[in-house]
Amino acid sequence: MKYSIKILIFFLSIFSVNAQISKPAPIEFGKVEITDLQQKIYAKDSSAEAVVLCDYAKTIFLAEDGISKETERIMRIKILKKSGYEFAKIAIPYSSVKGDNDKTELIKNLEAVTYNLVDGRVETYSLDKKDIFDEKYDANTRVIKFAFPQVKEGSVLEYHYRVVSPLWYSLPTWYFQREIPTQWSEIRYSIPQYLNFKITLQSYIPLKINENASYKTRFWKSTQEEFSADYRYAVEDAPALKDESFVTTLRDYTANIDFELASFTNPNTLQETKYSITYADLAKTLSEADYFGNQIGKFDEAKKLAPLLETQATTAQPDYKVAYDYLRNYMTWNGENSIYVQENLGKTYTKRTGNSTEINLMLVRLLRELGYDANPLILSTRTHGKISEEIALMDRFNYTIAHIQEDGKDILLDATSTFIPAGVLPVRCLNGKGFLVNKKNPRIVTLPNTERYSQTTVLDVELDTEGSLKGSVKVAGSGYAGISLREKLIKDGKEKFIEDFKKKRITWKDTKIELENFDGTNSPTVNCETIITEAVSIAGDRMYLNPMLGSGESKNIFPKNNRYYPVDMTYLQTDTFIAKYKIPNGYVIEELPKSGKIAMPENRGSFVYVVAKNEDGTLGISSKIVFNKSIFPAEDYEILSQFFDQIVQKHAEQVVLKKL
């Protein structure tokens, strides 16, 4: 099966009026089908360890002393293999804050039953209340945990419960898909007119059911006409989620439906409170929020700093870079991703540590003090998943950077990283698009992904008759490769850096290493003088030399496989290898690998391999691998695989030298 990912977004719109969805639930607790018990494998995926036969939930809202919600959940799972026993352990997290009833949910009427087919008879085992555990996970969360009794290969497991929740303003994300296949997954909601949720659906599996309807009802008061709306979504036969290499986060590929409260109308006063609806609203909400925009004004230290920084500015190093450098060196990122400021920004500054939002809102303020029209830009990191351009959902964002414009060009600055030059984003931020939080002119901004990961290795060596190479090797990195070299040096210190470099090159002897340009802005370079032993094999009067000297690609990183998701290689890449070999006296070149060039369609990638005998008798070789795209659709996987095969093949070819 081959399919590629599509993200569909469904806007809320009501198809019909006066038609409550009254179809029976797809599952009834306790009514297990004998055919499900007899089933030995899941036909659509014979490798499945277990399969969710049905996952069903319905959420309704209630009006008693305010608004609350109640969810009924029924889940039925078939265990197919022993390795699927893991899915007979259940964890139900729920919100619970000690002493705060407004944040504490209740799990009620939990029942669980194991069904086994033994010699044609159905045996059932109910979960004993004593075997239910209630774990206090942290200050805001508890988890109900239990294990089904008497689980065998072939067991059908079923549980249901009700969640009574005061958290009327939020609905959890519903996942249609998980690491085992799901035959049927259905979610229903009945939502009163006072609550306006925005719903996004992300799925490459078509919805089997997508229905909604509104109808007259009585919810809050009897004196006026009230409406509610029913929604019903279902997915059939969702395949198991598989983890693969070159992906951002599986969440980006999981079929799910997500909700965010857009507005709430107070049923008594009929006054509407808007939350984020459009991106413009989101910009306004954030700009005025105490946890975000208002904090920019709290960083008053900026007033003192700005004039000092201004004096350090030069034409080569404009003041925004000076400010950026100052802040990235002064503050240490605490590793947390959040779009909320935890504490007063002024205070955060004295602690010298904060999350990305705290640090970069400081930068925004500093840049404003320097006269820039600086604004925060929010985004979602790679492990947090993609944002939607169409729908403004606050919880899709988890990170803030700073934005200014120079000569009409967007300049993006993230002061969380000590190693990155102004205008380049750390790898975690390379996730498509971000949103500029600017009250006047909010907009979606494409996060530039033009900085390459470029590595260059240059050898100038002389081969002796014993098969050793003596000479110089330079390894340089620019773009992200340069950043990672600098990062490693700062983290490890010079001694360990050099030692690790040597450890990776075990056939090198008497290596002397100098580090060049690690402080400057150019490409940091490791310069080596060395003797490379065992570089060639000698047989009789011939020497065989692989001129890539172990720097070549020896394994296909895109093995032949079914690929379901796009290949996300993070950044554009260039890998260059250039070598000059002086051949020992008395030897001649008998045979050389053929030069060659291949390119992927539309110049998405290319590989150039050149071997030549130079006029001075030396042997020259160069290999250059270029990827001009960072993301390839799943359909391109085969091309990538073939492309890489060619590289592996070329890099294995050898030079033959013969004694005269």
Next chain:
Amino acid sequence: MKALLTFLTILSFQVADAQWDAAKIPADLKEKAHAVMRMKETIFNVKNMGEATQTVHYVVTILDEQGQDYANAPVFYDKFDKINDIEGALYDAKGEKVKRLKKDDIKDYSAISGFSLFEDHRYKLCEFKYANYPFTVEFKYEITTKNMMMYPSWFPHSDIEDLAIEQDFFKVTMPAGLDMRYKEMNGIGKPNITDVNGGKSYLWMVQNVKVGEKEPYSPKWAKRGPGVLTAPTQFEVQGYRGDMRTWKDLGDFDNILGENRDILPENVKQEVIELTKNITDPSLKIKKVYEYLQSKTRYISIQLGIGGWQPFEAKYVAEKGYGDCKALSNYGKALLKAIGIESHYTSVRAGDDAPEILADFPAMNQFNHVILCVPMKADTIWLECTSQNNPFGYMGDFTGNRQALLATPQGGKLVNTPRYMSADNWQTKRVDVNLAEDGNATAEAKETYSGILQDDYASAMEVGAEDQKKFLYKHINIPSFELNQHTITQEKLKIPKSRVKLSLMVRKCAAKSGTRMFLSPNLMSAVSYIPPISEKTRESEVELINAYTEIDTVVYTLPKNLSIEAQPSPMKIETKFGTYQSESQIKDGKLIYIRKFVRNKGKFPSIVYPELVDFYKKISKFDKSQVVLKIGV
């Protein structure tokens, strides 16, 4: 006595804040360190057999971002423990106090381990959010514990690569009439012992310890650095009394905890009797019972209070169909008892990287797993009761090759679990390769893995076809290939064997370059890992944990019109770490490559480490050696 005097002065420190000025750290301690322990004291104050308080107080300076973990203090506790007090303070570079630890800086989390359904383990995380380097934090907390089976161990320098130490003290005080036991590890030195109120107090310390380097192939205990293990003599926990001075005592205590817990429901008892009544061979009877246990139960870990050491009753396992290692082993014991076969509940330290049992230091916390031992006239049978797939009687490198404690009716007995030796652990690969003119090839491989080398393949057998494929793609050591067909089967013997058959398409098996083809005949077993070598003098011994043998035979059918231009001469290396042989021959137009690698086990003096590196270097080189084929004669 000098050390003790220093200690007393430190204890009474209420000196000016500036005491923790980061500039006062000796320069040589700061070198390469990310944090420096200025002073630490851990005091374990035993009140009586059933209660103790542990006080931990330390001051640590964080030098840079990589030492940031030391700005947090996790304080672990469970149902037996009560945290009496936590205090903390933050100091800036000059040692001036910035703030005190407040309630808001302490968060409480569950500490249930990943493999467990439920436990009562929790921790309080005390955290200063601060990064103005260097800075100093101070933490002090006191815990009262009523789990007196466990005395603390102290390994002040286990984080050898990050932390330097100015001073670190460890003190245990015992009341009159109650003794403790201890074992010094890795050269920590003797304690200062003093009399206190009729009891005794033991004090160890380290001073001025610089950061060091982790050494590969070190023995497990050596990795922790100098330290002390302590253990009770007599103890009490949740109303149970025990003694730990000898292994016999410890086994007795297991028996006390397990008393009357092996009673089966009558129907289960009848079922196993019925199941085995026609079998006469006792070992076959045991096998039948083991298979019954595997089919009826699964592993679910629940650890609450004394339940961390006491098995659930056999009745409970029969009812639920699950239990943890203790419950399932106890259940297995009960099942065997029902058919008149005696077996012993056996404590073991599980895992392929578990440090060896210290036979001269009986202590409960040397173990973390339970298995079942069935003594037989000839060969003792060992049962891993938590696995539904494990071959009967096989321990693997999870619990094999080590000592374990039997709880026999006569008390505890430390014995060896099965040894898996060079003759047991082996793999053979026979590969038939058909090399085409373009350098591509098809290959049929038949592989057999035996003993501990089969463990990974046995687990791969349990997963779906798609995941098996992924597993094989990861394990097949060929640069570029496609897996067309595969099967994995297992023979569940006492030394189990996994057999793997593969049909492969090998891309560019030989590199064609002009008029030549270059072929590395070692198709599937080339060693590329070489132990890293450091420029510093090695300190710890070199330990090779397992012995095994690998034999490869690769037969190439070559395309026509090829002649051999060069081929590697036969290679042989013999060292104390093992032997290596490889050669290629031409026979009937076929190229036959044979490789044999024997790895020994054992401990070797530190000085031989470069020889080990050299051995692997040579293997790696020989494994890469190539045959040169000339096209068109």
